[in-house]
Amino acid sequence: MTQKQKPVIIVGGGVSGLSAAKRLKKAGVPIILLEGRDRLGGRVHTVDIAGNQASWVELGPFWIEDHLTNPAYHLLRDIRAEVHQHDIGPSTVRIYDQRSARWLGWTTTLWAFIKLGWSFSRFGKLRPNTSTFNNLGERIDVVLGKRPKREHLYLFKIFSESLNGGSTSDTHQNQLSDDLWEFTNHDEKSQVLISGGFRLLVELLRDSLSADEVMLSQTVSRISIQQDTSAQAPVQVATADGKIFEGSHVIVTVPLGVLKAGTITFDPPLPTSKQDVIERIGFGSVEKVVMTFKNSFWRRNPQKQDHFFSIPDPIASHGSFFDVSMSSGAGPGSPTSPCLASVFGPPKAAWVAENPEAAVKEVLSELQMMFPDTFEPPVATAASNWTTSPFSGGCYPYTSVDTQPGDFIKFAEPTHDGRVLFAGDTCAVGVGLGYVEGAMAAGERAADLIIATVTDSQSA
Numbered sequence: 001m002t003q004k005q006k007p008v009i010i011v012g013g014g015v016s017g018l019s020a021a022k023r024l025k026k027a028g029v030p031i032i033l034l035e036g037r038d039r040l041g042g043r044v045h046t047v048d049i050a051g052n053q054a055s056w057v058e059l060g061p062f063w064i065e066d067h068l069t070n071p072a073y074h075l076l077r078d079i080r081a082e083v084h085q086h087d088i089g090p091s092t093v094r095i096y097d098q099r100s101a102r103w104l105g106w107t108t109t110l111w112a113f114i115k116l117g118w119s120f121s122r123f124g125k126l127r128p129n130t131s132t133f134n135n136l137g138e139r140i141d142v143v144l145g146k147r148p149k150r151e152h153l154y155l156f157k158i159f160s161e162s163l164n165g166g167s168t169s170d171t172h173q174n175q176l177s178d179d180l181w182e183f184t185n186h187d188e189k190s191q192v193l194i195s196g197g198f199r200l201l202v203e204l205l206r207d208s209l210s211a212d213e214v215m216l217s218q219t220v221s222r223i224s225i226q227q228d229t230s231a232q233a234p235v236q237v238a239t240a241d242g243k244i245f246e247g248s249h250v251i252v253t254v255p256l257g258v259l260k261a262g263t264i265t266f267d268p269p270l271p272t273s274k275q276d277v278i279e280r281i282g283f284g285s286v287e288k289v290v291m292t293f294k295n296s297f298w299r300r301n302p303q304k305q306d307h308f309f310s311i312p313d314p315i316a317s318h319g320s321f322f323d324v325s326m327s328s329g330a331g332p333g334s335p336t337s338p339c340l341a342s343v344f345g346p347p348k349a350a351w352v353a354e355n356p357e358a359a360v361k362e363v364l365s366e367l368q369m370m371f372p373d374t375f376e377p378p379v380a381t382a383a384s385n386w387t388t389s390p391f392s393g394g395c396y397p398y399t400s401v402d403t404q405p406g407d408f409i410k411f412a413e414p415t416h417d418g419r420v421l422f423a424g425d426t427c428a429v430g431v432g433l434g435y436v437e438g439a440m441a442a443g444e445r446a447a448d449l450i451i452a453t454v455t456d457s458q459s460a
Contacts, residue, residue, distance in 0.1 A: 001041060004232075004406075005029075005033045005248065006030070006233050006235075006247045006248040007029075007031050007247045007248070007251070008020075008024055008029055008030070008031050008032075008247055008248060008249045008251060008275075008447075008450055009031075009032050009033075009034065009035055009235060009237045009245050009247040009250045009251070010031060010032070010033040010034065010250075010253065011220045011223070011237065011250060011251065011252050011253060011254055011264075012034075012036075012042060012057075012206065012252070012253035012254040012255075012440060013033055013034075013035030013037070013040040013041070013042060013097065013214065013216070014034065014040075014041060014043060014044060014253060014255075014424070015041070015042065015044055015072075015201065015202065015205060015427065015436055015439050015443070016041020016042075016253040016423040016424045016427075016439035016440060016442050016443035017035070017042070017200065017251070017253040017423070017441050017443060018033070018040065018205035018206060018438040019205060019229070019423075019441075019442070019443035019444050019447075020251050020253065020423055020443035020444065020446050020447040021033050021205075021209055021213070021214075021441070021443075022205055022209070022449075023209050023443070023447035023448065023451070024273075024447045024450065024451065025208055025209065025213075026208070027447075027451045029447075029450065029454060031209075031449060032213060032215065032245055032247065033209065033212055033213060033214045033215065034215050034218040034220055034237065034239065034245065035214070035215070035218060036214050036217070036218060036219040036391045037217070037391055038216050038217050039103075039216065039331060040201065040202055040206055040214070040216070040217040041060075041198070041202040042060075042200075042253075042255070042391075042392070043060045043061070043255065043386065043395065044060045044061060044195070044198045044201070044202055044214075044436065045058070045059040045060045045384075046058055046059075046060075046197030046198055046199035046202075047059060047292065047382060049148060049292060049380040049381065049382045050165060050292050050337065050380040051380075052337070053167075053257075053330040053334065054328060054329060054330065054334065054336055054337045055292040055328055055332065055337040055379070055380060056196055056197045056199070056327065056328050056329065056340070057197070057290040057292065057324065057328065057339055057341065057382065058198060058288075058290070058324065058327065059288060059382065059384040059435055060198065060384075060386075060445065061189045061198060061435075062084070062086075062193065062322065062327070062341065063086050063193050063194075063327075063437065064076075064191065064192050064194065064281060064437075065191050066390070066434070070437050071440060071441070072201055072436050072437050072440060073192065074394070075201060075204055075393040076194060076200060076201060076204070078205055079200070079204060081194055081195065081196070081200050082194075082195035082196070082329070082394070083192040083193065083195065084192060084193045084195065084326035084327070085192055086150075086191040086193045086305070087193070089290065093180065093307050093308065094300075094306065094307075094308040094309070095308065095309050096308060096309065096310045096311065096370045097309065097310070097311045098310060098311055098366075098369065101369070104311075111331060116215070118399050121215065127167060129386075131425060149151045149185075149261050153251065159234050164175045169278045170216060171390040175250040183290065193324060193326040193327040193395050194327055195326065195327060195328075195329040195330075195334070196329060196330050196334070197327050197359075198436065201436070203293075214246070217245065218239045218241075219239055219240040219241075219390075219391075220237055220238070220239055220240075220254075220264055221238055221239060221240045221263070221265065222237070222264070222265050222266075222267065223235070223236075223237050223238075223250055223252070223265070223266050223267070223420065224236040224238070224266075224267040225266075225267065225268065225416040225417075225419050225420065227268075233246035233247065233248075234247075234248060234249075234419050235247045235248060235250045235419055235420075236248055236349055239318045247452075248450075249418075249419050249420070249421060249450050249453075250419065250420055250421070251422070251423055251447070251450075252264075252420065252421070252422050252423070253422075253423040253424045253442075253443060253446075254378075254391070254424065255283070255392045255393060255394065255424060255425075255426075255438075256278065256281060256393075256397050256411075256424070256426045257283045257392055257393020257394040257395075258379055258391065258392070258393055258426060259278050260278060260279070260283060260317075260445055261390070261391065261393050263325045266416075267418070268416070270415055271415055273410065274410070274411070274415055276284070277407045277411045279397070279402075279406065280400065280402040280403050280404060280407055281397055281398075281400065281403055281407055281411060281426065282397065282399065282400030282402075282403065283393065283395075283396070283397055283398070284395060284397075284398050285299035285345075285346055285349040285350065285353075285386060285387040285394045285395050285396060285397050286343060286344065286345055286346075286349055286386070286395050286396070287343075287344045287348075287349040287350075287352035287353050287354065287359075287382065287383065287384045287385070288341050288342065288343055288344070288352075288384045288385060289328075289341070289342045289344075289356075289359050289363045289381065289382075289383045290324075290339065290341045290342075290381065290382050290383075291339065291340050291341075291342075291360075291363070291364075291378040291380070291381045292328065292336045292337040292338065292339050292378060292379045292380050292381075293337070293340070293376060293378050293379060294338070294376060294379060295338060295376060296323070296325065296338040297338075297371055297374035297375055297376055297445045298321075298323070298340065298367070298370075298371055298374075299323070300389070303323070305322075305323040305326070307322050307323055308321050308368050308370070309321070309349055310369075310370060319342070320342065320343045320344070321340055321342050321343075321367075322340070322342075322343065323339070323340060324339045324340070324341050325337065325338050325339045329353065335348040337379070342363045342366075344359070349386075349387055350387045350388070352384070352385075352387075353383075353384070353385040353387040353388040353389075354385075354387075354388060356383035356385065359383050360381045360383060364377075364378065378423055396425065396427060396434040397426040397433060397434050398434070408427075408428075408429060408433065409424065411426055411427060412426075412427035412442065413431050414429075414449065418449075418453065419457060421450065422442075422446065422448060423439070423442040423443040423445070423446040424439055424442055424443075425438050425439040425442070427442035427445075427446075428441060429442075429443050429445075442455045
């Protein structure tokens with residue numbers, strides 16, 4: 001590579017942007033990475049909420065799924081990161097019914113129910129223009145041999161929302177066709193928690209980059225492509241504070257929610273086909289309230305994790321609690337803090353993002369109701385705000401009723417004669433859609449396309 005070679009500009013410092021940067025730098029291609037936040041990681045965000053190096057909690061992804069084949073896992077194992085099996089099954093899941101103020105003893109039935117949903121999402125077909133809720137409800141009737149109980153329906157509501165990225169009461173989410181039921185990531189996979197959290201992965205990807213290659217608090221507002229193919233700097237990237245960065249290519253790794261919001265303009269504009277795809281693919285939201293305590297007052301067995309649902313009355317999009325204590329340490333052999341995470345799906349996710357203090361209060365009230373004899377106040381709490389953040393606009397891509405076959409492939413395709421490339425979890429074609437490993441793979445794929453272009457031009 002020559003000194004005169006213009007850098008590749010990477011927009012977004014999440015794991016996809018960092019993976020692309022690492023790949024390009026290893027190949028000798030100069031890079032500039034621009035991140036709007038004052039930190040790296042994007043939707044991967046591990047925070048030490050108690051400030052004691054033993055209270056690390058995830059405001060973004062919790063765990064690594066299917067870890068034996070997951071590249072994120074193997075990167076972390078290379079640095080001897082400590083991981084813990086995170087089991088969710090009949091022996092670890094409990095259900096509390098607020099209406100009767102009692103714990104329900106049907107976790108085996110519950111797990112058969114959830115397994116049915118997973119199996120059906122992989123192999124079944126929905127009747128066109130019929131609600132997801134009704135389709136799966138019919139199958140559940142057959143399997144259970146009776147009409148679903150109120151609690152079963154509530155759990156299906158939670159499950160279907162996690163699949164569809166939206167409320168089951170939303171008509172557009174309910175009318176999924178046969179051809180578009182493509183959610184294959186929610187298989188029964190092994191899961192591990194990372195002691196110290198996903199921040200270790202961010203740090204690992206960041207280590208190869210120098211200080212002058214990474215620029216924080218740089219909100220990109222405009223990406224311009226020169227029409228003159230002979231221009232020394234075909235790409236110009238402008239920031240909100242007036243800075244201009246020149247490069248040979250740009251890799252756009254910002255979340256789909258940012259592109260939907262239109263806060264980054266393109267000159268010339270993105271092709272109509274690309275804009276249509278951005279519009280058709282859904283982008284859902286999940287928010288979390290995370291808490292650390294002195295003691296694991298919710299555990300039946302002090303040595304085992306506990307996960308539980310609270311069934312509100314009236315039914316609402318809330319109620320899931322996950323024991324994530326195993327990820328709270330700073331690293332191998334470090335102390336950990338008892339940690340719980342309460343997860344909110346749509347439509348209440350937006351409320352949590354806008355009302356974090358009220359959300360924390362609601363969660364603690366639920367915990368006190370469920371554990372009246374053992375409940376204790378938290379040491380520290382925090383709530384996420386992915387829905388309202390201008391740097392995310394939500395959490396994860398999903399197949400909406402408007403999504404057409406091949407849309408995710410089209411979204412990942414370069415534009416502007418190959419000068420503008422796309423990465424991030426929405427570009428995870430064939431692997432890890434909406435997941436960390438998918439974002440990493442998409443960043444590396446975009447980098448490889450540029451490396452091949454540079455290599456070809458030099459050999460010509």
